[in-house]
Amino acid sequence: MKKFHKTLALALSLALCALLLAACGETPAPQGGAQDSTPADGAVVIKIGGTGPLTGGAAIYGNAVKNAAEIAVEEINAMDGIHFELKFEDDQHDAEKAVNAYNTLKDWGMQISLGSVTSKPCEATSAETYADRIFALTPSASSTAVIELDATADPVTYKDNQFQMCFTDPNQGSASAQYIYDKGLASKVAVIWKNDDVYSMGIYNTFVARAAELGLEVVSDTTFADGNDTDFSVQIADAQSKGAELVFLPMYYQPASLIFNQAKAAGYAPAWFGVDGMDGILTLDGFDTALAEGVYLLTPFNADSTDARTVAFVDKYQERFGDIPNQFAADAYDCVYAYYQACTAAGITADMSAEAVCEAMIAQFTTMSYDGLTGDGMTWDATGAVTKSPKGMVIQNGAYVGLD
Amino acid sequence: MKNLLHNKNLRSQLLTYGFVIVAFAVLQLIAAGGGMSSSLKGMLVPICAYVVMAVSLNLTVGVLGELSLGHAGFMSVGAFMGVTAAISLQSAVPAPGLRLFIALVVGAVFAAVVGFLVGIPVLRLKGDYLAIVTLAFGEIIKSIFNNLYIGLDARGFHVSLLQDRTNLEQGGRLILGGPMGISGIQKLSTFLAGVILILVCLFVIFNYVNSRTGRAVMALRDNRIAAESIGISATRHKMTAFVLSAAMAGAAGALFALNYSTVVPNKFDFNTSILVLVFVVLGGLGNMFGSILAATALTILPEVLREFQDYRMLIYAIVLILVMLGTNNAKLRSLFEKLRRRRREEQS
Incomplete structure (x- = not known):
């Protein structure tokens, strides 16, 4: 027994020393995957890296992106032409760990990056990709700080090699106001929003600003926050008493489902209007879909669409991972295909350095137009923000129906 | 000699x-x-920050003998105040080295003030009670920063709580935006600065421990009643050690935050406090060299384990358990003791 203890203790201390040495001894030479990067047919293989929360509270987003990107890479590798090798590292939704993960990917030899899945970590990694001249296209980090280089400069300067596949949050607010105005859905509007949530606040601010420009009258403006998000009677009564014909709900679907329920109990039946956070309400457990009848929402992606590519993607995703893909997954799928299109057009080869690829990608993305699951004819300007038209949907008989 | x-x-x-x-x-x-991996290069500054955190907490836990579970709170005070200082001085002090120095000092001073305020109620308690109250203060600090808005424009600083009511003029900048934290930080921290900070902190701690106050603090730790009976003021001496420890944590926070382009209040939560406590316990209470080694090893370890992918954090936890068991093993200790004795005999 004594001997065992000694041996164990020695082994442990040796193990710790070995780990430390291994860490210090790591060389920046691209390691591993030597056999993967030269497939039998001699196709070009580009190394794509990305970071996202695969563990922890935000893991649902990171895993959605990772899964969808894997599907896209598999599909592309089954075709002729450019092939991809994907490596996705966990950042636990933390800026420090995202930078660590990014550096690991750099050691691996990453040539183009999917950035990070969530906004704050992506802000941190985008500063690194900018300094290292590695091109990054994030599927889902929607904050404007991700693409901004210096927000205090006048005019604001942007990182030239950081692009987004998703809308920035503010963009959704103005698009919603425009949509309501264009379709003549209402003239008196109420807004209920969550004032401790960046997403909700970002959409609210631009919605109100755009509504004022268009002459939409915001008659009721009420808020809620974490902790008091179960009783909406005050907000609903305010909207009702001021005669709002439409209630705008820039929020995720859980509080929205309660609002629908409580408004029905109060006998209030305005038109409802949501944004992409509303996507998912029909699959919410225990939710009576009749309550969401007639709800409008503006979202770049919906899994119930009958578009052939979307159906194929949703089927494949569901078969492999057992879930219905969300918007994060669709954005990630689009990112990989956008890279495929850009790399093919630019004639990228496997031995090109990340800097060379970066310059070629900037040239491609600022000029090309891409059709994907989350929109047709997407374009990017030099700031890195995407221009795509959100699709208007309305819920009818428990399903999304596209509006034109 | x-x-x-x-x-x-x-x-x-x-x-x-x-x-x-x-x-x-x-x-x-x-x-x-050119032989260093980007992965290690990227970790150098955080390692320095964690080493400073570990040695400063070791002052509270090892030397002062009080368990503190809210050390990350002081780190966050240093981080946010240090970065705020660095951002506001962006045009006034263009030299990055000097600006980093000012940021570290500002971070340390603010953390020391908070440490003093927290210390007033906390140091009246003993043992487990003190530990729980430090935990609570750590959470309070986090929640304050989650609701604090600081903006800067031509008229000066504007501070508001709960909601952004700073009403900045054109060209003003919202520095700290509540749960959004701080964005667009210029990276100022360097490995050299981190190492200098470590050396300064070690110098302060070693001299403090060997000073009259340091000996009084250790006497209080070992036997409070005996120490008080010979006229040592418990509150005053404990307070100096606690404030010193908070100040160093503040400097570490500023160093850490200035290494990334963004920082959020939730980073400095309970988990970070515990992580630093793990460094201290693993390195040995009162053993500064041990703290340095432990902080370095445990910061690098999760990155080294990346090749295990999904099992990474599980293996990290298992390694942690084994290391704790291993280093605490009486037989292992006696083995080291024997080796040391043998060497001494050989020398003499």
């Missing part, structure tokens, strides 16, 4: 300084030779 080297305290201090300097020199050489 010979006598000096026979002084056990001094020898271990010189060994610690020497280790830090040699490690710095070796790493710089490796980096200059």
